[in-house]
Amino acid sequence: xxRFVFRIGAGAIVSTLLACGQDGGSAIGPKASFQLNAADxxxxxxxxAGDATVSDVNMLNSITTAMGWSANLAPAGISMSLVSxxxxxxxxxxxxxxxxxxxxxxFDCPAIVNANGVxxxxxxAFFDAAGAQMNHFDSTTxxxxxxxxxxxxxxxxxxADTVSGSRNLTATGLLxxxxxxxxxGTGSGVGGNFWSDSVATRTADVSWNSTxxxxxxxxxxxxxxxxxxxxxxxxxxxxxxxxxxxxxxxITISRTVTIIFNGTEFVPMTVGSQSFTLxxxxxxxxxx
Numbered sequence: 198x199x200r201f202v203f204r205i206g207a208g209a210i211v212s213t214l215l216a217c218g219q220d221g222g223s224a225i226g227p228k229a230s231f232q233l234n235a236a237d238x239x240x241x242x243x244x245x246a247g248d249a250t251v252s253d254v255n256m257l258n259s260i261t262t263a264m265g266w267s268a269n270l271a272p273a274g275i276s277m278s279l280v281s282x283x284x285x286x287x288x289x290x291x292x293x294x295x296x297x298x299x300x301x302x303x304f305d306c307p308a309i310v311n312a313n314g315v316x317x318x319x320x321x322a323f324f325d326a327a328g329a330q331m332n333h334f335d336s337t338t339x340x341x342x343x344x345x346x347x348x349x350x351x352x353x354x355x356x357a358d359t360v361s362g363s364r365n366l367t368a369t370g371l372l373x374x375x376x377x378x379x380x381x382g383t384g385s386g387v388g389g390n391f392w393s394d395s396v397a398t399r400t401a402d403v404s405w406n407s408t409x410x411x412x413x414x415x416x417x418x419x420x421x422x423x424x425x426x427x428x429x430x431x432x433x434x435x436x437x438x439x440x441x442x443x444x445x446x447x448i449t450i451s452r453t454v455t456i457i458f459n460g461t462e463f464v465p466m467t468v469g470s471q472s473f474t475l476x477x478x479x480x481x482x483x484x485x
Contacts, residue, residue, distance in 0.1 A: 238448065241399050241439075242468040243475075243482035245390045246431060246454040250466075251480040253409075253429055256364075257380055258418050295321070302330045303344075315349035315360050326372060342367045355393050362386025366409060377425065380412040389435075396441065403435030403450055412458060423477050424458035431455075 295306035303322045310316050323331040326339040346363045366382035384407040391400045412427035435450040456466045456475060466475040472485040 238452075239468045239471045239473070239484070241390075241401060241437065241448070241450075242433070242452050242454055243466070243473050243484075244392065244399075245401070246456070246466065246468070247475050247480035247482040249407075249431070250429060250456050250475060251477060254422075254424065254477055257412065257414055257424065258422060295319075297332055302332055310349070315347050317345060317347050319343060319345045337372070339372045340367055340369045341371060355391070358390055359388060360386075361388055362405075376416050378414050378416070380409055380414070380427070382409045383407065384409075389437075398440040399437065401435060401437030401448075401450060403433045403437075405431055405433040407431040415460075421460070423460055423462055423464075425460045426458055428455055428457045 295304040297303075298305045298320075301320075301322075303320045306319045306321070308316050308318050320343075322342040322344075323334050323338045324340045324342070325331055325337050331338060342365070344363070344365050347360050349360050350358070362384060363386060364382065364384040366380055366384075368378045368380050370378045385405065387402075387404045389400065389402040391398075393399070408430050410428050410430070412429065413425045415421035415425050431454045433450055433452055433454070437448050437450060438445050439448060452469045454466065454468050456464055458464055462477050464475050464477060466473040466482055473482040474485060475482045
């Protein structure tokens, strides 16, 4: 099986993959003696969704900072510094930067290979309160749009994940002295995941779509590292296999995973009908 995963940004921007199988999947090989159950399915989804959500939060933190919009996009290796009433200046690694594209009005940033070995490309656009696109950032800027793509291979101790995905997100609340920013947008991609633990080895190939709904972050970000409210929902479909000992079974993937933010490190996550608690610092999900 070709192994894929989508992870966003964070210590990378990728992310997100969900998976879970249907009970009693078809057997592969003559020794498929175990039965898949809801726990097997949910663990696959929780594993990949947890990592993807950590990547999402890290991306929001890297862009949304204190008043004045000095932003450090560390997960992608890109940083930008915006000074009120002036042209924005960007750096994307030593000696390179983002430039204004006269045809699109967006600031195009060069490809960067981040710490995970994933190639990240971003472009930024600024808008005033009437929704008109701006070729600079100043006190009349009302919103910021970020579009990104990520592609590459992430090597891991227990395998390798391949990344291919994108995000299109808009932050509102830039005008005046607001103490919050609100993010909405979408993401999509194809990918997969491979990992093993003491119970089983799991692989999955999936396609996915995610929706960011009114994800509110508070300023300053250093004192408020986790979104205050809002949600991220991911719909994933595909297939995979679960191996326990010398027995392997196939799974069909079709699940929705939803994370609801509450301003703390630990947030509720639902995988289909099952309930988990997600640690936004580590990406670890625990069954409730």
